Amino acid sequence: MQNVINALRVLEEVAARQPIGVGELARALGLPKSTVQRSLVTLHEAGWIRPGGEVTRWQVTSKALRLARRTELGLRDAAVPVMEELRQRTGETIHLMVPEGDAVVLIERLETDKPLRIVLPLGTRLPLHASANGKAVLAHLDRTLAELPGYTDTTITDPRLLRAELAAVAERGYADNRGEWRSDIAAVAAAILGPAGPVASLSVSTPASRMTEELRAEYGKLVRRAAATLGETLG
Amino acid sequence: MQNVINALRVLEEVAARQPIGVGELARALGLPKSTVQRSLVTLHEAGWIRPGGEVTRWQVTSKALRLARRTELGLRDAAVPVMEELRQRTGETIHLMVPEGDAVVLIERLETDKPLRIVLPLGTRLPLHASANGKAVLAHLDRTLAELPGYTDTTITDPRLLRAELAAVAERGYADNRGEWRSDIAAVAAAILGPAGPVASLSVSTPASRMTEELRAEYGKLVRRAAATLGETLG
């Protein structure tokens, strides 16, 4: 179904560069203008894009947002109050992430008030083995570990060492990150467990310069309790 | 491009009922199993859905979320801090909505702590003529008013009366809603103006029972200032 692939590529390109017209899209995608034009008309009929600004420019509608929101099945709604309490107690940025394939995806965040802060776009994907959220999730999965790319000099790239780390995470109830993805970012995270394993995870992220060992332990306990509360709420 | 339409319908149905299999989808959509099967494989290739839970069940990925987020061009990121301050000052639920066609769409919200609260799902569409956010936006547009369906006994259904109301809104700098969409919901809202007109709006929503005339005026001033701040931030 090549045309579906094309249409979806067009949709993504519109989202990335809106408002945009037929010609520029065709050039960016390397497709004939006619093909792009037909895709645009079809996407419009289906309600995914709309003319915007000038008549011949296109933008995506809120259809994608509604669809994305339906997929979370109330996870976000249940999580936000817990996240707010966690931010109040820590004063730091709180992230809610869900596992997807070989990564964790940022679904929601509450930022710290402090001027120096971590800001990741929603939808950001982080590696399982080099993020606090990823390790919190991994500790509750039984997955073969291979291909562990390094990002900084503290990234754990040896599967045996990672196994040991994950055992410690499971024991402790929360995972931490010591600059393993970006050297100046530290975090602690705990998995939210459903009946069939981890469904998401919560984390407290700070600049490495603010994360002392005492804070790490304190935030660890807080995030562990918050994740447990949320797990019970979800049933 | 019937197959694109079909594939997008399949995608929406998967989002609505995930995790779900081929047969049930085909029945729900009234399409042949083969057609649905092909659409699923294609959507999977394109990275929009993934097998989930059982091997033959499907879920949507975070692709839709990333796409939806890119469409807001940082509006949400700029708005959330302003919304937080607004909630702190009012103690009530704050909504961020954007105009789309003949409706306003809920993009982001911060809820009140109070037990009695308004909860609308993200992506909710409200009518332009019967919501505070809609009227705030309409007051800055020059649109022909027709077809004004009534929702409650306070809904303004007469175009002439609505014209007068919108003039008052433009004068005052904020719009209000006196149970015009749901009789037990009240709100005040102000438009966020870009170079080419309203791009979004902010509102404070409360149960009708809490919204006195004094509060309405106070919240109106606050939301008007917050919207102006945000408009300047966005340039």
Add this chain to the structure above:
DNA sequence: ACCTCCGTGCCATGACACGGCACGGCGTGC
């Protein structure tokens, strides 16, 4: 007046979507 780039529409060709059907696997009822 000329040129370029825009968005749009037409059309012959042939690729491929359609959908009926069959198959193997699994759980259930008899």
Add this chain to the structure above:
DNA sequence: GCACGCCGTGCCGTGTCATGGCACGGAGGT
């Protein structure tokens, strides 16, 4: 044990419709 129903999957002949090159009219720019 056997028959049945439903599951997901894969095959294939038919004919629909996506393809993409091309032409047209309009808007700017030079």
